[in-house]
Amino acid sequence: MVQTLQEALEDPEIIRGLQHHPRTFRFTEEVRVVLTVVERPPHLYVKEQDDGSLSVSGPMANVLHVMASSLNFTYHLIRPVDKTYGYKMDNGTWSGMTGHTRRKEADIALAPYTRTEDRNKYLEFTHSLYSDDLQFVAGKGQPEIDPWGFLFPLDSVVWAALLASLVIAWLAMVVLGSNNNKKGVGRFTWITDLFLEHLRVALRQDLRLGQRRGSEMLLVLGWMVVTMMVMWSYSGNLVSLLAVRYISKPLQTLRNLLDSSVTLIMTRNDVFTDFLLTVKSGELQELGNLYKVGRVKYQLSKTFPDVMEKLVTKGHHVLFSPGLALDRLAANYFAKAGRCDFYKMRMALFPITHCIIGLKGNLLVRAMSYRVRAILESGLYDHWLMSSIPFSTVCRHAPSIITVREPLAINNLWGMLVVLGAGLLLALVTFCLELCVDKRNGDRAS
The missing domain is CATH 1.10.287.70 (Helix Hairpins)
Known part of the structure; x- marks a missing residue:
């Protein structure tokens, strides 16, 4: 019978191996690990099978397969009902993947988690798989003629x-x-x-x-x-x-955004929106206060493709999300429409990491961290990531000046x-x- 991870960690030999030789450790007998997952394109895709079981694909799924082979474990996937990373509710409990992990219903959370000071108190993080920034994407203006x-x-x-x-x-x-x-x-x-x-x-x-x-x-x-x-x-x-025709890109800095009348679109209940609501001064406070004047719309990330096509292209809305996710949305739009109708503002906020996590003190997470670093240094993760996004660089540096023959x-x-x-x-x-x-x-x- 296959042991669970909790049962395996009762063996002193396994504990010593994980503590003293995490880089080379391998379970002598197969161990069953429970992982909680939510979909986070382009890093991780989750699919529910006909029998109700879950399967994963994408770059982070490739990392999981490497971990399972290297450490000799099998895994069982579960997904939170709300399909979120999780946030602290009014009754003091946690929802989402964080709730699964804190209640020990899952051993590992397989999703790109961002390390924060608060999370670091109760979660164990692997080495970061990918570093990104939160960025703004806006719709380009129509080609304009400069009479001068x-x-x-x-x-x-x-x-x-x-x-x-x-x-x-x-x-x-x-x-x-x-x-x-x-x-x-x-x-x-x-x-x-x-x-x-x-x-x-x-x-x-x-x-x-x-x-x-x-x-x-x-x-x-x-x-x-x-x-x-x-x-x-x-x-x-x-x-x-x-x-020559000039394509207008008026929003480049946070001040440009704040002084305009555009509406900001973002997700609700994540560490960044919570942080914006607590800032007490400066432009970030002004950004957090946009919801008070009706210039913020909260949307689920799964609706972002429609938001990009129907709202952002009109020039009256700006989407706020991790930069790579925005590249993927723009690439998918280009594959569909054959045009690059978006541009990223020069301003970027909140450098973010993408880690696999477990409960604080989880020795398996520490052993996984060494293997994550090896995957990262070999360039495999970046290769998997870019390969999963066709046309990922086509719109990244689209010109703001075009020529016509008329x-x-x-x-x-x-x-x-x-x-x-x-x-x-x-x-x-x-x-x-x-x-x-x-x-x-x-x-x-x-």
Whole structure:
């Protein structure tokens, strides 16, 4: 008859072996271990068979099979009625897997448990299988056209350098030039004409050189070479940039989220939501207080795929969950729709561990911890994990800028038209002022 773990631990030899040689320990006779499980994709999947028994699959199930073979035990799987990790109820008892473990109804809880200060008082943790963060995922905006994109072919520093070069070349010509060829023309008018000549070169218009000395010609030719090279580069890049669309990703920090009007979606009754409700200051307190203003929706994790598709894609909701779980949801959506309609905010909270647990002092958990570390260091767990998520990296670094091939429309060009209209309006105002001034001078002369 197969012994239970509790019966096996009554043997002093087994106790000594687990205490002194946990790395190499192996039961001499097969032992039956009871494990409590809940589904936690992508780490663990639980399926109920026709006869009511449970089976598990996924990376953590692979770890369990390695443990069973290495330590020589069989296992029986049970699942809590509420299918949760567990929380402390009003009567002082615990629900979920934690309740199974604390009441000794199960020897091991096979699920990615996060180590916390409170849990560490009564639970034994293995080495962490995987480290993650709680992150936010939001829906991307629609591709947008930037009407001021005609300014982007040149960096702001290049625009400033070009303007500085224009001023320097103009001032140099003023110093080197003379007014001999402009008899009857005032010095101010001559200097202004020189500036306009250099500006016409930059705008690739005609140039009236007149009679100039060699040094002046050399200066003008140098300015022409500079402007031609810059403007050729500008025109080539401009054609490319007119085909660019920018995908809006406005929420990147916790402050962006708090200042927006989006609704936060998360699970209820876990260590993180409980923690948020106890924070007394700072942005985390503001995050915890969002439920008071109706900006928090509590959902079961099994509903997250529908939430992603129906709510988050609309741009009015943000999902809060472990980063790998969000990658899986985005990958499944990509496999279904062929698009990456989500992005992760840069802000991440609460670094979390993923451990197997038992009751405090459980010697089997300590022996399992050595084997967990070996699996982790070999890279097996990461390999199993990534293999279980097709398209896991496709949407992780999706670009925020895309290119399209379509005819130019007013949406692309209205920024340039605004500049043109402003220039024409300014020219018209200047022309009217010139007419007024000329008329006034004529009246005075008569």
